[in-house]
Amino acid sequence: MPTPRNPFRPSFGTSPYYLAGRSDLLQHFQLSLLEGPGSPYRTILISGLRGVGKTVLLNEVEDIAHKQGWIILRAYPNQEMIADLVNTTVPQAIATIEQPPQRRLSGGSIPGLGSIKTETHDRAEELRPTPTLITRLRDLSTSIADVGILITLDELQSADLDQLHQLATAVQDLMRDERDIAFVCAGLPRGVDELLQHEGTTFLRRAHRVDLHAVSPEDVRETLDITAKESGVPFTPPALDLATDICRGYPYLIQLVGSLSWAQAALEEAPHIDAAQVEAINQPAIDRMTQQVHRPALSRVPDGELSFLRAMAELMAASGEKSVSTGEIAAALGMKSPNGISTRRSRLITRDLIAPAGFGKVAFTLPYLEEYLLREG
Ligand SMILES: Nc1ncnc2c1ncn2[C@@H]1O[C@H](COP(=O)(O)OP(=O)(O)O)[C@@H](O)[C@H]1O
Ligand SMILES: [Mg+2]
DSSP, rough: OOOOOOOOOOOOOOOSSSOOOHHHHHHHHHHOOOOOOOOOEEEEEOOOOTTTHHHHHHHHHHHHHHHTTTTEEEOOOOOOOOHIIIIIHHHHHHHHHHHHHGOOOOOOEEEETEEEOOOOOOTTHHSSSSOOHHHHHHHHHTTTSSOEEEESSOGGGGOOOHHHHHHHHHHHHHHTTTTEEEEEEEEOHHHHHHHHSSSTTTHHHTTTTEEOOOOHHHHHHHHHHHHHHTTTTBHHHHHHHHHHHHHTOOHHHHHHHHHHHHHHHHHHTOBBOOOHHHHHHHHHHHHHHHHIIIIHTTTTOHHHHHHHHHHHHHHHHOOOOOEEEEHHHHHHHHOOHHHHHHHHHHHHTTTSEEEEEETTEEEETTTTHHHHHHOOO
């Protein structure tokens, strides 16, 4: 019997077979497209840590819009963001909608008629205004009549402020004219917060903000259960409990733990996934998490901040608590100046590696980072 395909998708930006815990937002978005201009869900700003499911959610949003016939434009957060939209993305979208022969005939030729020219003004070319994002989007909006335009932007934290401002201005301009347009973007929490502090991002500050966090244990369980069951290789109840615990609510781990457990069962040619198989992949799953998430997240962290993180991990391991006070970390590092420690603390918060946890305490944001720091020491 041929082995069925592994139904889990442990790679970034790849939509899972079953999406946990996002149905409310997607329903709001779907309704907003038919609600008409003015719906607050037509401008959404998604934020969350790496691996929490931002890109996948953007994909879902695009799918919903596409199914309703909307045109999808993807913006990329680089120096050419606007130029790419104006010169390539929007013209391409217009070209795929319109029937080229029925438009401008200038210089074209129709079989049997020879060459024709409809331009009358000699200086027409030179007088034509340079297209801007606003004029381009208006052209597109006019040519699609009954449907709308969705613009998406991932990795928002890397966007250039000036380019972002231009994009926001264009979207607002069309909204003001009651055109059907929606804008959904996603980025890392602190990077996005920093961006929003600058002038010219008022529009984004008013967007409907979605902060993606860990998924509830019930949702994790259901996702693992349904995904495995529908592939024909279900989890046994104890295996499902164990796998749910290992995931700690983190979406990337749902796919990773699911995929490795499923593969282990397939290797043993088992008809279901049992607890021993999940146990066998526990450490490999965490190692993969380290390669894919922890190492990249720590790659540019300077030594002073790394020692803060290590001290934090050691203190937490010693106390068994999930948070620790900055004062204790300072003492462990032998740092007397409150300024030094608070600078490191705030830089690490900005990097989304730690988060305030009340009463002067901090906690790690990523699952298994504490264990990784203890191991790598
Ligand atoms: N809601 C979810 N339910 C189940 N798996 C998810 C969910 N969201 C994301 N995933 C999985 O998590 C991984 C990371 O998702 P991704 O969207 O790339 O994260 P981000 O863009 O936030 O870094 C992917 O393997 C994806 O399939
Ligand atoms: Mg992403």
